[in-house]
Amino acid sequence: MRASSTSLRSKDLLGIETLIPEEIALILDTAEGFKEVSERHVKKVPALRGQLVINLFMEASTRTRVSFEIAEKRLSADTLNFSSSGSSVEKGETLIDTADNLVAMQPNMIVMRHKHPGSARMLAERYPNISIINGGDGSHEHPTQALLDAFTMRERLGRLNGVNVTIVGDIKYSRVVRSNIHLLTKMNANVTLAAPPTLMPVEIDKLGVRVVHSLDEAIEGADVVMMLRIQLERQGKLSFPSLREYYNTFGLTRERLRRAKKGVLVMHPGPMNRGVEIASDVADDPNYSVILEQVTNGVAVRMAVLYLLGGAHSTES
């Protein structure tokens, strides 16, 4: 699908669930234009000049935080990075008090990562004149990750419609998988989820996905295999018995990947546990792996989101 709309309906990007396919296409098309900016020698356009974007990261992040900051800088926005460690959050200041104080300094946009579902929405409802971008809220949504994943698939495969995407791993606690399911089903891709039942949330099939508990079955005929990070601390805590057993049953190896379609793309949102959910020789094989391309594309996609929300916002006021 190509974009037919020219703006987003909401002032915020809280999740993929509430987007319509035209909006997803608009963001992906806009990102294509911005990808070229990063390839220039002078990597900057004046789109958000004079706008203040606060990156409010209440939970650890490497890729998302850095990617947003780079995207903001390439759009000429003023950026401020706030992380909860070293801040008054450690003294017990609440999210709302923290955000109220940051908002008092009049930012145009806030990008937030937080460990609790619904936190981005809480800010979006509280501040009617500020755009909130969800950089991941607990196990709920991580919309820019799904958008960069879709951008990468579309760029490599030429389409999303009818593409077979298999997502493997910690489905239960993953915000990446929820945003990806919403996006891919809206764009008519076929989604298969694979995980042991202990990592599969109840009734997720109602979102229009196929659920299997065998990695081989899940990979059969896949155009894309997306591996999710296993949180190491879950080992032995009733989610699965051991990392060794997990790797043997759900770890992605070259051998297992043979069941996929020729030209299959291997994706991972990072950070990876090598030798747990994915073998290094798969993760590092340029014939399959687009893991670092995802990271490159993340900047373009985030530029597109910032531009579409920042631009719409500035014309309003």
Add this chain to the structure above:
Amino acid sequence: MNLLITGARVIDPSRELDATMDILIEDGAIARVDKKIKATDVETIDATGLIATPGFIDLHTHLREPGQEHKETIATGTRAAVAGGYTAVCAMANTVPPNDERAVTEMVLAEAARNGWCRVYPVGAVSKGLLGEELAELAELRAAGCVAVSDDGKPVWNAQLMRRALEYCSMLGMPVVAHEEDANLNEGGVMHEGFYSTLLGMRGIPAASEETLVARDVILAKLTNAHVHIAHLSTAGAIDAVRRARLDGVKVTCEVAPHHIALGDDAVQSFSTNLKMNPPLRSEAHRQALLAGIADGTVDAIATDHAPHHFDEKNVEFDLAPFGVIGLETAFAVCYDRLVRAKIIELPRLIELFSSGPARVFNLPGGTLHAGALGDVTLIDLEARHEVKRETFVSKAANSPFVGETLQGRVVMTIVGGAVKHDIRVADAKKRKRK
């Protein structure tokens, strides 16, 4: 002063009465309910067009005093109770300190006598400190005035302790009230485990968490021939277990909360912390099972689980907010809307669930308009509509899931022991003055 209520449609489920009658209250007790009563030296209340019922009784109220007076006090909680038509509330034991000894029971009763607006029946703790390890002094608590015991807020996890509590309380003639929840199955859950917890990425509380303990306690009640009362029952499996146990002759009763009757887990999509309570809002299938249980008589009482929290405590991320919502001031209208106007049950059955039903469960006085009974009467205008607003609660708290809803069916007067404790005409006039 004696009171004569005239021209009301009197609904008294305790004797299947539903007719236009007058009610005479003398010396704090019901003197007569009859057609066209003539009396001298009485204050007359013209209740033409209104419903008159036995005063409502709430089996499950958190008054928060002693210890958490920033949330609610005995004075404000009972003021909210009479505003909702309640003439008696059963005060849960999970205060700070908990009501696990006679001195606390006596303090609650003394404060209720001084500053309360309605009758307060304390519920004592099952275990010392609500820790689930040793029995509290249950006979002392009973002697001091407790009408039941419960570690509400937590389950009695130790099955042997539950067995002993049931046995001991059968001697004392009071039920053990069970908060049914398996903490291991909950695993930090904040909402019902189902499609919506999956969609929202929130930790789920499975129905099985409640059902496994209801099943256990029904078996223990059978073993001990004692009375177990299931608090805030919320699942289809739990209502089935109670229904089957009753057929088997087990002494088990149960209550359902208005929010579980009215709302489902789909509402949590708003992430409003006023939709967070324990047990959580369940899925539509569970809600329908509760409605069926209410219709077929399995449910004995509607109880609010009124759980006030301070604004600051609820003004945080959903995961971090405390469990609980208030309910005293909205219970009747919500249930009238969802049960009677929705044609699940008739009005007299609803009144039973608010009055004679709860009285029977805890063996309380009241819940009836028999001559000689407590002079506790509630008057209701079924046609009156009002919007629920944060600022109109008389409770100290406003953590209600019904803010913004316009409800039909309003309690207009609450009479406790022959004294008018709530009169909407007076309350409305005061509000107008404040403006």
